[in-house]
Amino acid sequence: MTTAEQWTPASWKTKTVAQPVHYTGQNAEKLPGVLNKLSSLPPLVTPAEVERLRHQLSLVQSGKAFLLHAGDCAESFDSCTAGNIEKKVGLILSFSLVLVWGGRKPVVRVGRIAGQYAKPRSSPKEKVKVKGENGEEEVREVMSFRGDNVNGLDIKDRDPDPDRLMSAYFHSSTTLNYIRGLLSSGFASLYGTHPRDWSLKHVRSDSLRNSFTDIIDSLSDALDFSQTIGATKGENFEGGAGRGGAFGEVDFYVSHEGLMLDYEEALTRKNTVSGNSETNSYYNSSAHFIWIGDRTRQLDGAHVEYFRGIRNPIGIKVGPSMKGEELVRLVELVNPDKEPGRVTLITRYGADKVETYLPGHIKAIQESGHPVVWVCDPMHGNTHTSATTGLKTRYFKSIITELTATLEVHSKLGTYLGGASLEFTGELNDDGYSVTECLGGSMELSEEELGLRYQSFCDPRLNFEQSLDLAFLLSNHFKH
Numbered sequence: 001m002t003t004a005e006q007w008t009p010a011s012w013k014t015k016t017v018a019q020p021v022h023y024t025g026q027n028a029e030k031l032p033g034v035l036n037k038l039s040s041l042p043p044l045v046t047p048a049e050v051e052r053l054r055h056q057l058s059l060v061q062s063g064k065a066f067l068l069h070a071g072d073c074a075e076s077f078d079s080c081t082a083g084n085i086e087k088k089v090g091l092i093l094s095f096s097l098v099l100v101w102g103g104r105k106p107v108v109r110v111g112r113i114a115g116q117y118a119k120p121r122s123s124p125k126e127k128v129k130v131k132g133e134n135g136e137e138e139v140r141e142v143m144s145f146r147g148d149n150v151n152g153l154d155i156k157d158r159d160p161d162p163d164r165l166m167s168a169y170f171h172s173s174t175t176l177n178y179i180r181g182l183l184s185s186g187f188a189s190l191y192g193t194h195p196r197d198w199s200l201k202h203v204r205s206d207s208l209r210n211s212f213t214d215i216i217d218s219l220s221d222a223l224d225f226s227q228t229i230g231a232t233k234g235e236n237f238e239g240g241a242g243r244g245g246a247f248g249e250v251d252f253y254v255s256h257e258g259l260m261l262d263y264e265e266a267l268t269r270k271n272t273v274s275g276n277s278e279t280n281s282y283y284n285s286s287a288h289f290i291w292i293g294d295r296t297r298q299l300d301g302a303h304v305e306y307f308r309g310i311r312n313p314i315g316i317k318v319g320p321s322m323k324g325e326e327l328v329r330l331v332e333l334v335n336p337d338k339e340p341g342r343v344t345l346i347t348r349y350g351a352d353k354v355e356t357y358l359p360g361h362i363k364a365i366q367e368s369g370h371p372v373v374w375v376c377d378p379m380h381g382n383t384h385t386s387a388t389t390g391l392k393t394r395y396f397k398s399i400i401t402e403l404t405a406t407l408e409v410h411s412k413l414g415t416y417l418g419g420a421s422l423e424f425t426g427e428l429n430d431d432g433y434s435v436t437e438c439l440g441g442s443m444e445l446s447e448e449e450l451g452l453r454y455q456s457f458c459d460p461r462l463n464f465e466q467s468l469d470l471a472f473l474l475s476n477h478f479k480h
């Protein structure tokens with residue numbers, strides 16, 4: 001095993017890369033030029049912002065704040081529009097308001113946004129039905145769709161093209177720019193009409209809409225009161241930069257799965273300034289937070305090698321196949337100095353497997369003395385194909401069951417569930433309706449409705465109403 005001293009932004013190349021992407025022909029020739037250009041472009045996030053998130057995650061770890069990690073399974077270049085970004089950010093803000101209300105704790109918001117383009121696949125190839133030359137349907141084997149930064153969803157566009165990495169950088173940059181603009185222009189402000197505009201108008205359920213509006217009114221009153229008595233500063237939650245930082249009134253961070261190591265390496269920068277960041281440390285400047293997926297977390301693999309050298313807070317997905325001692329060795333590798341706020345473990349077992357696996361993982365970490373943030377991803381262990389429509393979907397009920405079981409195990413073992421990692425979207429279709437990708441919730445979405453507005457080209461997401469249902473459930477849990 002290489003030592004910490006031997007790490008470089010490129011040392012991952014000496015290891016085996018899981019989920020590799022092979023560029024061929026002219027595309028292979030283009031790759032060095034693209035990476036070279038990417039490495040000279042400005043960073044998307046700054047070391048000071050990354051340190052601020054690390055500090056806030058250390059507060060999550062000690063139970064003083066809650067982490068909301070949420071957004072699309074995968075973003076697409078085509079869905080990068082002002083309207084979609086407003087709806088996605090609006091839902092994250094709405095969800096976090098409900099949580100703040102119930103939990104009486106700050107919520108750290110980390111979007112799966114502004115860079116969540118690459119997707120791991122269970123198989124590099126897939127079989128698709130196409131119309132043959134004689135007009136008859138035939139089954140053809142093509143390269144799997146790997147996300148917009150690798151290849152295209154259209155089966156004619158499945159060759160990996162490095163220009164898509166450049167496109168990913170610019171789409172990330174424009175998304176982030178709009179988020180920064182929105183937040184510094186009062187989009188998150190509880191005053192005025194914004195929270196009511198975020199997406200509420202189309203919510204069918206009166207009680208859901210009224211509960212949410214009541215919370216906004218109460219929070220605005222509370223804010224007015226604390227401003228009147230001059231008590232808005234509170235404890236040092238922000239981590240140095242204070243209110244009114246880069247994101248205006250509220251903090252908002254961006255994240256993606258760090259799957260495409262060529263891209264991550266090109267965006268890795270040695271920090272030369274001192275002050276509120278670590279001089280001479282390497283920061284991944286493509287996002288504040290990146291995570292290692294469940295398919296790329298091999299101890300001797302390229303992804304773990306890359307992740308261990310960067311200063312950013314990182315996530316690690318933990319599924320049923322993870323062994324207790326493997327988990328401890330992994331955390332040891334990426335956080336040898338046991339720094340709080342550095343590692344977030346995102347557990348995703350499936351509703352009926354939580355009791356089997358989570359206690360062992362918690363005990364192994366407890367014995368190792370490693371500080372970690374525990375987060376529940378109730379989505380990825382609960383995906384199935386709908387028998388009637390053939391669409392990938394998730395039951396709202398299974399999502400709730402995994403979350404509730406996880407909360408119970410943590411409270412039994414004396415650990416703190418620091419957050420939730422969710423796939424949801426506030427996106428509406430052209431007629432102003434929510435997407436229909438997950439089953440159930442207070443709107444009781446049925447199998448027959450699934451095909452109506454299924455817009456995800458990857459995993460199914462909770463829609464606005466289903467997400468608020470979940471937010472109220474969590475919020476009520478924290479109230480008691």
Ligand code: PEP
Pocket residue numbers: 073120292293294295317348380459
């Ligand atoms: C994801 O978060 O979209 C994902 C693919 O998760 P996992 O690695 O846990 O399967």
Ligand code: MN
Pocket residue numbers: 073074380423458459
């Ligand atoms: Mn997903």
